[in-house]
Amino acid sequence: MSAQSIIDLAEAARAADGVAPFNEATTIAVENEGPWRVFHEEDHAAALASGDAPVELAVHPDHRRQGRGRALLDRLLAGGEEAFWSHGDLPAARALAASSGLREARTLLVLRLSMTTAPEVPEPEGVTLRSFDESDADAIVAINGRAFASHPEQGAMDRADFDRRRSQPWFDPAGLFVAERESHVVGFHWTKVEGGVGEVYVVGVDPDAHGGGLGTALTARGLRHLWDSGLRTVDLYVEGDNAPALAVYRRLGFAEHARDVLWTS
Incomplete structure (x- = not known):
């Protein structure tokens, strides 16, 4: 075949x-x-x-x-x-x-947000949210590895994989944001648009920078970009047992839309 x-x-x-x-x-x-x-x-x-x-x-x-x-x-x-x-x-x-x-071993939820107003973007103290620059690539890959160290798919992304994803037709560098503190990248939010639906593709925060609302701010920044681009429907994928992330997303108005299930013998 x-x-x-x-x-x-x-x-x-x-x-x-x-x-x-x-x-x-x-x-x-x-x-x-x-x-x-x-x-x-x-x-x-x-x-x-x-x-x-x-x-x-x-x-x-x-x-x-x-x-x-x-x-x-x-x-x-x-x-x-x-x-x-x-x-x-x-x-x-x-x-x-x-x-x-077979038994259910893992659940990956698809959450959906229907935006009716422009998202407000909080500004954590000492943090600058800005658009991606090519020089940020290796820092993003490194933060992704630390943020998703226990995630079997996302955590495996290396520079070659990062570049392959950026070669996809949907990639828009204007939809990739980083959080910078004291001249160091400490988090990122990669958005995606395909088929008229926006997506919170990846939000990664360096474990050493957790707290202070950085993840919420990055998520909101990407949502505002999607809103400004004319998108009103936004999806994201999140592990079904990731309580902290689910709490953030539900506060932002996301609700379950679909789910994937990993079955094992």
Whole structure:
């Protein structure tokens, strides 16, 4: 199965389900010919993953309810695979996972904000919020690594990955902000716009700079940018057990819109 065939399969599944079957990392890997792993491929179904990430499965909407998903999952389990993403937590995927004896190991929430007024941006004492400069790149990667040290996907971003993400059609340097204290970058907020919806793509704060409302200020700065760009709907992804982040986002008016579930054997 060619990369284009996988892209076409993913688009057909997204159109039918309202959610993409493969995450951003996998999609970028397919479009850039690696690194990705293919576990199974045929004309109407595929199972693949980016790097060492959990497996993602897709079956073409016109060829479902024929046992393809079950057969594919059984082969993967027999081959030793243990972790699988279910994007959108769709009923059919949940039923398949549960009937195969898998358990929910992790929940990634999609929160949505419908903005009706321009967000106010607080200004933490001693901190300057400004737009990204090319010289900030390595500092952002380093802060990201520390801020997401326990996060299996985001924490793995290195400079090459940062640059790959910046090469995507949606990237706008005007939507990437940094927080600077005493001439040192201590946090960043990367926004994203795709399909007419804004996204709080990544908010990272150096662990040594926690407190004082820095995360809230960075989030608000990005939201104000999206508002000024004409966006009124904004999404973000957050771990379901990240209570501090959830508290910040809910104070800003975000509410659950969808969820992804990681199933493990």
